Amino acid sequence: MRLLRHSTALVAGLLMSASVMAADSYNNYQQDEPGYFAMIGDLVIARPLLLGATVLGTGAFLVSLPFSALGGNVPEAGRELVIRPAEETFVRCLGCTRAGYGRQQQDELR
Template sequence: MNLFRTTAAVLALTTGLLTLPAQANEVVQQENTSGDPTYTVEAPKGYAMMGDLLIARPLLIGATVIGAAAFLVSLPFTALGGNVGEAGKSLVVEPGKEAFVRCLGCTMSGYKQN
């Protein structure tokens, strides 16, 4: 197989796998609607969990590491601007919560503290 076919096959498979969380979210929302948002429980399917485990979690962990590096680089500027907390929360804490606290296949984090 030449390079073009290999690249095209990898891109096609990646694109197909990236649509799984969106499809799973739509199915979960249709099945778990009780009418009262307090009692709506996420029960993700197996393919949503596999897509989350194999694709989303590694990307979120990478985003957390890259965000931490960006936070360290921007720390002198954010300290001068007075927004160190906001920068840390948006660059490190939010991707970290989504990577390590959210259940497999779920779309919302179960951790409710700020």
């Protein structure tokens, strides 16, 4: 029991330190290529949270659809609640801070 408590604390501490390092890497590599800690933090922390935001946003969009249709803003609601979180989850390169970062950099190299 004691070993389980210590190992749980160790894993929690490692995850917290990785997220701090990932946040620091985001700031350092915003213009350059993302580093190791930015990629690990993005894979372990950000992507699962963004996937959850995409699922919740889709549910919220479906619930708000009748009201959005009455107000005439279905495209805007869909873009903000579903498309933007989905782009950040699936289109953004690993460790990048903005969607399309990798494609813009590759286009500049051509």
